[in-house]
Amino acid sequence: MSEKVVSLARNVAIVGPYLGGKTTVLESLLSVTGAISRKGAVKDGNTVGDSAQEARDRKMSVEVSAACAEYGGVRFTFLDCPGSVEFAQETYNALVGVDAAIVVCEPVSDRVLTLAPLFKFLDDWEIPHLVFINKMDRANNNFMDVLHALKSVSSRPLVPHQYPIGQGENLAGFIDLVSEQAYHYHPGAAADPVPFPDELKEQEQEARTEMLEELANFDDHLLEELLEEINPPQEEILRDLKMELGADLIVPVFFGVAEKDFGIRPLLEALLREAPEPETTAQKRGITLKNDTPVAQVLKTYFTPQGGKLSLVRVWQGNLTDGTVLNGVRAGGLYRLMGQQQITLQQVQAGEIVAIGRMEGIKTGDTIATNQAKELPKAEQLTPVYALAITAEKRNDEVKISGALAKLIEEDPSLAWEQHGDTREVILWGQGEIHLQVALDRLRRKYNLPMSTHLPQVAYKETIRKPVKSIHGRYKHQSGGHGQFGDVYLDIQPLSRGEGFNFKETIVGGVVPRQYIPGVEVGVREFLAHGPLGFPVVDVAVTLTNGSYHTVDSSEQAFKQAARLAMQEGMPKCEPTLLEPITSVEVTSPQEYTSKVMQLLTGRRGQILGYEGRSDWKGWDKISAYLPQAEMQGFIVELRSLTMGVGSFSWKFDHLQEVPDKVAEKVLATPSNGNSKTNGNGK
Numbered sequence: 001m002s003e004k005v006v007s008l009a010r011n012v013a014i015v016g017p018y019l020g021g022k023t024t025v026l027e028s029l030l031s032v033t034g035a036i037s038r039k040g041a042v043k044d045g046n047t048v049g050d051s052a053q054e055a056r057d058r059k060m061s062v063e064v065s066a067a068c069a070e071y072g073g074v075r076f077t078f079l080d081c082p083g084s085v086e087f088a089q090e091t092y093n094a095l096v097g098v099d100a101a102i103v104v105c106e107p108v109s110d111r112v113l114t115l116a117p118l119f120k121f122l123d124d125w126e127i128p129h130l131v132f133i134n135k136m137d138r139a140n141n142n143f144m145d146v147l148h149a150l151k152s153v154s155s156r157p158l159v160p161h162q163y164p165i166g167q168g169e170n171l172a173g174f175i176d177l178v179s180e181q182a183y184h185y186h187p188g189a190a191a192d193p194v195p196f197p198d199e200l201k202e203q204e205q206e207a208r209t210e211m212l213e214e215l216a217n218f219d220d221h222l223l224e225e226l227l228e229e230i231n232p233p234q235e236e237i238l239r240d241l242k243m244e245l246g247a248d249l250i251v252p253v254f255f256g257v258a259e260k261d262f263g264i265r266p267l268l269e270a271l272l273r274e275a276p277e278p279e280t281t282a283q284k285r286g287i288t289l290k291n292d293t294p295v296a297q298v299l300k301t302y303f304t305p306q307g308g309k310l311s312l313v314r315v316w317q318g319n320l321t322d323g324t325v326l327n328g329v330r331a332g333g334l335y336r337l338m339g340q341q342q343i344t345l346q347q348v349q350a351g352e353i354v355a356i357g358r359m360e361g362i363k364t365g366d367t368i369a370t371n372q373a374k375e376l377p378k379a380e381q382l383t384p385v386y387a388l389a390i391t392a393e394k395r396n397d398e399v400k401i402s403g404a405l406a407k408l409i410e411e412d413p414s415l416a417w418e419q420h421g422d423t424r425e426v427i428l429w430g431q432g433e434i435h436l437q438v439a440l441d442r443l444r445r446k447y448n449l450p451m452s453t454h455l456p457q458v459a460y461k462e463t464i465r466k467p468v469k470s471i472h473g474r475y476k477h478q479s480g481g482h483g484q485f486g487d488v489y490l491d492i493q494p495l496s497r498g499e500g501f502n503f504k505e506t507i508v509g510g511v512v513p514r515q516y517i518p519g520v521e522v523g524v525r526e527f528l529a530h531g532p533l534g535f536p537v538v539d540v541a542v543t544l545t546n547g548s549y550h551t552v553d554s555s556e557q558a559f560k561q562a563a564r565l566a567m568q569e570g571m572p573k574c575e576p577t578l579l580e581p582i583t584s585v586e587v588t589s590p591q592e593y594t595s596k597v598m599q600l601l602t603g604r605r606g607q608i609l610g611y612e613g614r615s616d617w618k619g620w621d622k623i624s625a626y627l628p629q630a631e632m633q634g635f636i637v638e639l640r641s642l643t644m645g646v647g648s649f650s651w652k653f654d655h656l657q658e659v660p661d662k663v664a665e666k667v668l669a670t671p672s673n674g675n676s677k678t679n680g681n682g683k
Helices: 020-030 053-057 085-095 109-124 145-153 199-218 219-228 234-246 266-273 277-282 395-411 434-449 515-526 556-574 589-601 635-642 662-671
Strands: 008-015 065-071 074-080 100-105 129-133 156-162 161-166 170-176 182-185 188-193 249-257 295-304 308-317 334-338 341-347 353-357 367-369 384-391 416-419 426-430 451-454 461-464 468-477 482-496 501-505 542-547 577-588 605-615 622-629 648-658
Touching: 008 020, 008 085, 008 266, 008 277, 020 065, 020 074, 020 100, 020 266, 074 308, 085 434, 085 501, 085 515, 100 266, 109 277, 129 145, 145 156, 145 199, 145 249, 156 199, 161 182, 161 199, 161 249, 170 188, 182 249, 188 266, 199 219, 199 234, 219 234, 234 249, 234 266, 249 266, 295 353, 334 622, 367 648, 384 395, 384 434, 384 556, 384 589, 395 416, 395 434, 395 556, 426 434, 434 451, 461 482, 468 542, 468 556, 482 515, 482 556, 482 589, 501 515, 542 556, 556 577, 577 589, 577 662, 589 605, 589 622, 622 648, 635 648
Parallel strands: 008 074, 008 100, 065 334, 100 129, 129 249, 156 249, 501 542
Antiparallel strands: 065 074, 161 170, 170 182, 182 188, 295 308, 295 367, 308 353, 334 341, 334 353, 384 426, 384 451, 416 426, 461 577, 468 482, 482 542, 577 622, 577 648, 605 622
């Protein structure tokens, strides 16, 4: 299908916490601009955003959805981004490519903390953003109280653009603080100008003064006017709003009820007047606009049932045409997206966000160009914090798993997978339980790969506490013809933690011929793969000290068996003990939760190493600790529950440590071990 030619563009992300109503805001924006003839609803599963089945099943956004609308001679591309913290990587990857963002939230002062990480990301990247307080018909808090609560989690000053007009407990309209014109809302239509409500004069003046004083912090002329009690002209106020929003110096605040289209038109007008143009954004990213060489960046990857791979890209420089070769790959189609609908294009101008077909080998975040181009900055990769071991329900499907997982991770880079070297399990890592369930749904729906899951096994090891000497192992077997004979004496002793395995020999006089000694080492190593407690043995030294052989019946194989027998005899006498992997974790949370987070860590057998203020995060702490890997499963769930969803942690393996006796007893008694391994929680 063809489309109207529009030369001006704006790219706007719709972001905010889960349940704020972002998808409803998008639907309202598309309806008000005439991009759709009939509004859908999240509960009915018929919205342009959240078009993926996984999103509709859960009635929540699980990936970025793109949609377009034309308003006031400008083509808007909206990116509806997930609000759940488990899908934050999707949001961050998309934000890198937009000109502005609308932060959608509810009018609840107690929940503003959930916005803190998002505000921090926007400000670190200097992405201009506006706040839209949605669901104002259900407001439990005074507008100014909500505004001041929001200020507590933003490093940029929030500037009210409107003041609400109430009618009983309902939202009837608003006062534009720039023009001081009052308006009343009407469902499905633009708000009507109405006489100024005199009973709100004092509150409106307080809000307007707050707006002007914040703007005056960046405009000396405006400051002089305020000091001289001169009412500044509207043009000057709007000019300041545009300039300071574009530089990410202020955050204008709007409100409304998206379900009824209340407040959506003023929001659109502000985006039209005040949001920066694509050229301004490109210059902030260091793009040389005089250069016509096409340069783009991948913001999101999709694998569609019909069209295969689609790469959603921001075109930063130059024009793209269908068939353009980017990073050595020929573009297999250019499309503008409207949810799952694709509009075919022949050419795309710099500053637009479109989809490119069949860009094989190109990943989310990649910079793509016709010639070699400087790599553009991309969002930091989030550390996976939740894992499930997965197994194909049908044995014949096992060969397909690695290919399907590779595509899954192309779509969602915050996933990761590994085949664990010790447990041999295929482990899928992600950002939380819902995140992994969505990934498993995609494996089943897109790739016909139903999976069964269980908690990952902990890679326990074992070691010994005391040495033993001269452990004898003799292997003698006669079965007609040549027999088998091997005879060894071994010393076994513990090593310091982390030293691994050491084998040596002190044979004197050739009692064990040189050619048979490698067989002894092989026999020892094979036994250590599965020690007395049923786990791989580490930090052990074994010395071959003596032995004997038969000139006809001895062989390397016989000495291997003799060594195994000696180890089988000696190891239980060395006081074997269980070791568990210990991770080094860094937990970040608001300071008000620090003591509870430390209690959570110690309650999971964690060892607190210390805590300090989180660098460049006002009012946040970073807690360092050692945490047994057996206690890490589910830690992120409790941490988020404790911190309103904003606590997070990163981790890496640090060392092996002896398991406390009571815990070890439970591990070794667990039926699922098969005297070999344990489940993910070590209980």
